[in-house]
Amino acid sequence: xxxxxxxxxxxxxxxxxxxxxxxxVSASFDSGKMYAITGPNGGGKTSLAKLIMGIxxxxxxxxxxxDRDITDSNITDRAMMGIGYAFQNPVRFRGLRVRDLLxxxxxxxxxxxxxxxxxxxxxxxRVVGLCPRDYAEREADGRLSGGELKRLEIAMxxxxxxxxxxxxxxxxxxxxxxxxxxxxxxxxRQKNKKDGITIVxxxxxxxxxxxxxxxxxxxxxxxxQGDADExxxxxxxxxxxxxxxSCGGExxxxxxxR
Amino acid sequence: MKLNAIDERLxxxxxxxxxxxxxxxxxxxxGDLLSRLSTQNIEIVSKDGKPGxxxxxxxxxxxxxxxxxxxxxxxxxxxxxYNTFDVGEGSDVLIVAGCGIHNPGSGAAEHDxxxxxxxxxxxxxxxxxxxxxxxxxxxERILNPKTIVTLEDGAYAELELVQIRGVDSSxxxxxxxxxxxxxxxxxxxxxxHGRQVADSIISVALxxxxxxxxxxxxxxxxxxxxxxxxxxxxxxxxxxxxxxxDSIIMDSAEIxxxxxxxxxxxxxxxxxxxxxxxxxxxxxxxxxxxGLTEKQAIDTIITGFLR
Ligand SMILES: Nc1ncnc2c1ncn2[C@@H]1O[C@H](COP(=O)(O)OP(=O)(O)OP(=O)(O)O)[C@@H](O)[C@H]1O
Ligand SMILES: [Mg+2]
Numbered sequence: 001x002x003x004x005x006x007x008x009x010x011x012x013x014x015x016x017x018x019x020x021x022x023x024x025v026s027a028s029f030d031s032g033k034m035y036a037i038t039g040p041n042g043g044g045k046t047s048l049a050k051l052i053m054g055i056x057x058x059x060x061x062x063x064x065x066x067d068r069d070i071t072d073s074n075i076t077d078r079a080m081m082g083i084g085y086a087f088q089n090p091v092r093f094r095g096l097r098v099r100d101l102l103x104x105x106x107x108x109x110x111x112x113x114x115x116x117x118x119x120x121x122x123x124x125x126r127v128v129g130l131c132p133r134d135y136a137e138r139e140a141d142g143r144l145s146g147g148e149l150k151r152l153e154i155a156m157x158x159x160x161x162x163x164x165x166x167x168x169x170x171x172x173x174x175x176x177x178x179x180x181x182x183x184x185x186x187x188x189r190q191k192n193k194k195d196g197i198t199i200v201x202x203x204x205x206x207x208x209x210x211x212x213x214x215x216x217x218x219x220x221x222x223x224x225q226g227d228a229d230e231x232x233x234x235x236x237x238x239x240x241x242x243x244x245x246s247c248g249g250e251x252x253x254x255x256x257x258r
Numbered sequence: 259m260k261l262n263a264i265d266e267r268l269x270x271x272x273x274x275x276x277x278x279x280x281x282x283x284x285x286x287x288x289g290d291l292l293s294r295l296s297t298q299n300i301e302i303v304s305k306d307g308k309p310g311x312x313x314x315x316x317x318x319x320x321x322x323x324x325x326x327x328x329x330x331x332x333x334x335x336x337x338x339x340y341n342t343f344d345v346g347e348g349s350d351v352l353i354v355a356g357c358g359i360h361n362p363g364s365g366a367a368e369h370d371x372x373x374x375x376x377x378x379x380x381x382x383x384x385x386x387x388x389x390x391x392x393x394x395x396x397x398e399r400i401l402n403p404k405t406i407v408t409l410e411d412g413a414y415a416e417l418e419l420v421q422i423r424g425v426d427s428s429x430x431x432x433x434x435x436x437x438x439x440x441x442x443x444x445x446x447x448x449x450x451h452g453r454q455v456a457d458s459i460i461s462v463a464l465x466x467x468x469x470x471x472x473x474x475x476x477x478x479x480x481x482x483x484x485x486x487x488x489x490x491x492x493x494x495x496x497x498x499x500x501x502x503x504d505s506i507i508m509d510s511a512e513i514x515x516x517x518x519x520x521x522x523x524x525x526x527x528x529x530x531x532x533x534x535x536x537x538x539x540x541x542x543x544x545x546x547x548x549g550l551t552e553k554q555a556i557d558t559i560i561t562g563f564l565r
Contacts, residue, residue: 053547074546075546076546076550076551079549080549084547087544090544091538091543093562094562095559095562095563095564096562100562101548104545104548104550105548105549107549
């Protein structure tokens with residue numbers, strides 16, 4: 001079980017003013033379940049993922065994994081404890097090849113040449129629909145397309161195989177066919193992992209419906225949490241979120257384009 | 259030929275050699291010839307009256323290689339050589355040079371080498387030069403190589419100049435003249451640390467129509483090391499040239515990057531790009547989230563960058 005206990009994360013808004021990115025957030029995630037987090041842009045979803053991965057540090061509150069307090073452990077330690085995070089905006093690496101990153105993710109030495117490593121690496125590429133022959137030796141730099149990079153990001157998560165897997169908008173930028181594949185891979189992986197926790201940050205209805213529970217976040221807070229089939233209609237119709245997403249109800253501007 | 263464990267390790271680092279190389283070779287150790295082999299197509303002879311060798315590659319020689327590593331394992335010695343490579347028309351060869359220093363004492367160990375290449379019409383050369391220094395002594399490890407390249411019409415040369423760690427002071431000078439339709443590619447990789455200093459000064463003259471050159475340098479400066487990179491391209495006719503230098507700066511290091519373009523003809527197409535920046539925090543975080551420590555993450559990024 002993963003528990004976030006009254007956590008606040010502060011930052012500054014660029015002009016020196018302090019802002020609460022996460023505002024006294026509490027949530028818990030049970031083993032064996034898949035969770036979806038959704039909500040308007042800027043609501044705090046990515047920040048919550050970064051908090052769990054150890055990238056953002058709380059100014060107050062605690063993070064517990066199986067009742068062990070991990071608030072003070074760093075990114076590496078959390079990775080070693082079995083937390084994984086597939087970024088919303090994957091990082092590009094010049095000089096590192098696709099296979100280097102997958103080997104690192106799988107905990108193998110970079111440039112490792114053992115056959116078992118290579119076969120594994122190729123399997124993860126095929127799962128996300130990247131043909132190993134075309135991609136394994138390519139640099140993970142600016143020359144990969146946005147969707148290719150996103151797929152690599154997910155392949156790294158599969159290679160890492162963490163107990164707690166957080167995917168940040170896995171659907172973003174991937175084509176229709178890859179989307180179907182990712183939806184299937186991510187949900188099946190969770191089904192086969194009794195003690196695993198999958199958290200998918202998403203704006204996609206199919207991911208929301210495929211989850212056991214949905215959390216709605218806005219304004220740095222968790223506004224709702226509950227079973228997916230109950231909560232999905234409520235979230236879809238959420239007036240406050242729609243109001244936020246339309247800039248405080250100022251729809252006139254958008255109407256110009258009708 | 260007798261190689262001890264230090265020799266073998268140095269040879270492996272600078273020339274990827276495991277023992278005696280294939281093909282022609284000349285191994286120099288502490289100022290003396292250790293071993294030499296000429297082949298049917300590649301002849302190595304000592305110069306008259308001065309230290310150094312002439313390497314003569316017969317016209318039309320294909321897919322052959324020459325290894326000419328230099329080992330310095332004694333303290334307090336300065337080794338100076340002048341080597342000439344005459345690569346015959348239409349040939350295609352790999353030349354691997356490089357200097358490995360193991361300085362056991364407190365005196366400096368210095369190697370100053372001049373390598374001159376005459377690459378005849380239509381010939382192709384890949385030249386790899388690696389520098390490496392180590393040793394338990396406090397003595398400085400110094401390397402001052404000079405490379406002079408003449409590319410005749412239609413010739414092609416690729417120079418790979420690598421210095422990763424261990425050399426306290428180096429000043430590398432590379433001068434090239436590129437003939438009609440000939441192409442030169444220089445790629446340089448440099449990592450300095452501690453209080454090391456490294457200068458690299460490259461000048462390329464594009465003298466004849468359709469000559470082209472690319473200079474691609476990547477470097478990392480750590481601790482309080484200092485680097486100067488100066489690359490100058492001169493275009494006097496219809497030609498193309500590009501310089502790209504890209505550096506990662508860390509700690510309290512200093513990097514000067516000075517690409518220079520000189521055109522004396524409106525037909526010359528010369529471009530440059532230079533960038534110096536710190537290591538990307540995002541990249542470090544991503545690798546840490548894959549289980550690497552911060553230090554491992556930084557090392558991985560640097561290794562990739564310099565590959
Ligand atoms: N390091 C930071 N410093 C200051 N503000 C931040 C920082 N990180 C995030 N924020 C702010 O916190 C808010 C939430 O950002 P976050 O990225 O978590 O949103 P999100 O819910 O993931 O949005 P999206 O759906 O667009 O991905 C935003 O207003 C953002 O500008
Ligand atoms: Mg986000």
